[in-house]
Amino acid sequence: MKIIKQIFVILLFYVLGEIIALGIRAVFPTLFVPGTIIGLGLLLIALASKKLKLIHVDDVGSFLTGNMAFFFIPAAVSVLEYLDLLQSSIVKILLIIVISIIFSFFMVTLSIKGTLYLQAKWQDRQANKRSDDHA
């Protein structure tokens, strides 16, 4: 019964997300917000605010996310059907992948270093302010 309940809760959030997405599309027809992402956001909020306890989704949620790759094997295999399309550009695709990984990695590293630096500076200033106030 526990597992059934957890599947129900996860599907409930998924369907809720899809309904909200439908509503958004009705108001803004050009904005295609995926309902799945809204469902993820809703579940995140429900869990973070403790409105919903982790035990109500933990087993099924952990099973699904922990074994996620398995569900995509058929889709990955069906790339066989697109070999003709891919043949001429596989080298380009690999180049794009490698270059973009390196570029992304550098930018992510730099942005985090920058963020941590600014954060530390800001905290220092707050600390100085506080000690100034005391003085």
Added chain:
Amino acid sequence: MREILSSQAFGIMLTLLFYLFGGWLYKKTKFPFFSPLLVATLLLMGYILIADINMASFLTDLSGIHLFLGPLIVSLAVPIVKQFDLIKKNILPILVGSFVGAITSILAVYVLGNWFNIDQEILYSIIPKASTTPIAIEVSEQIGGIRAITVAVVVMTAVIGAVIVPILVKLLKIKDPRIIGMGLGTTSQAVGTAKALEIDPTAGAISGVALVFTGIATAIIALFIH
């Protein structure tokens, strides 16, 4: 006999077997190219080609993807909530890193893809490559990509990233586990997270969080792509 060999049950059994084999291989070698998804995919491809199975029916039988895609994405909230304390302490670097990871990947793909004069359908299939597979599929179908190509590219990206990023980390002598985790999570998703876990537990946890946030960031940025 032929009926059994091309049946749904046999297909799922074989997929499970290949996946387990891939998992065992990775555990033994710790080499990212032996990710269970890649190993199982290549073995299944081999089986389909050698046994001359009618691929279309075999795959439609196997693929419950559209049934699982939604619940899978929604479930990504679970690993996030488990790392809540770590996220609270590092919320700014995580958010900034995830958005930068998503946006730089999309930009690089877009610029390089146009420069290499790549087919538009393929380009749209590669654009969401930095995000975790289910979200990548969602975004790809939304902007006009091909699902199968997206999955294949995400797998290649994850595997290649999990090889390249640890090398870069060593070359640049990066020690901060947060940066290592963000670097692996934003570029190479689950395969990168497995690698990050081997380097440092904090890096692994951060990477697991980063891959979800990078996916969300990609989906948000994709709203403005057309």
